Amino acid sequence: MAVVDDVLALGSGLDRSYVVTVRGRLKFRVGSIVYTAFSEDESVMGFAFPKEERAALVDSDPRFHLPGESDMRFNWVHTTLADLDAAEARELVVDAWRMVVPQKLARAYDVAHPSGPG
Numbered sequence: 081m082a083v084v085d086d087v088l089a090l091g092s093g094l095d096r097s098y099v100v101t102v103r104g105r106l107k108f109r110v111g112s113i114v115y116t117a118f119s120e121d122e123s124v125m126g127f128a129f130p131k132e133e134r135a136a137l138v139d140s141d142p143r144f145h146l147p148g149e150s151d152m153r154f155n156w157v158h159t160t161l162a163d164l165d166a167a168e169a170r171e172l173v174v175d176a177w178r179m180v181v182p183q184k185l186a187r188a189y190d191v192a193h194p195s196g197p198g
Contacts, residue, residue, distance in 0.1 A: 082161045082169035084122045090170055090197060091116065094177050095185045108173065115176040122161070125169065128176035129157040155179065170197040 084106065091099045091108035097115075100107050108116040115128040126147060129137065134157050138144050143163040147156045161169060174197045178186040 082164040082166045084118055084161070086166035087116070087125075087169050087173045090173050094174070094181075095189070096181055097177060108177070110177065110180045113180045115180045116173050118161075124158055125161050125172070126156055126158045127172050128155050128179045130179070131155045167197075173197070 088099065088106075091097055096110045098109055100109055104120045106118045106122065107114045117126045118124065134146065134155070137157060138146055144157050144159050147154070147158055159172070164172070174189070178189075
């Protein structure tokens with residue numbers, strides 16, 4: 081069972097990433113782009129995910145669901161943190177971060193962390 085503390089250090093430790101609180105919600109950003117966000121009670125994590133792949137993820141794994149209709153224009157998927165283990169949560173955060181940073185930063189992360197964020 082994952083909790084926010086499992087990924088909090090990652091949100092501030094990734095290159096160009098920082099943690100903010102907006103209206104009581106914790107968010108991870110690169111510049112002005114939010115790539116991971118948590119519900120006010122920190123039980124649900126939303127994260128950036130390729131738009132063309134999200135339907136397949138949601139259909140194949142009941143732990144993941146699409147955001148509300150008003151947010152469907154974004155590359156976003158939601159999950160309940162309690163349904164993930166800590167390593168899965170960290171992997172989702174890093175994958176979301178990869179979507180918003182230059183490829184050279186993502187490649188540098190891979191070289192520095194060959195076994196992943198776990």
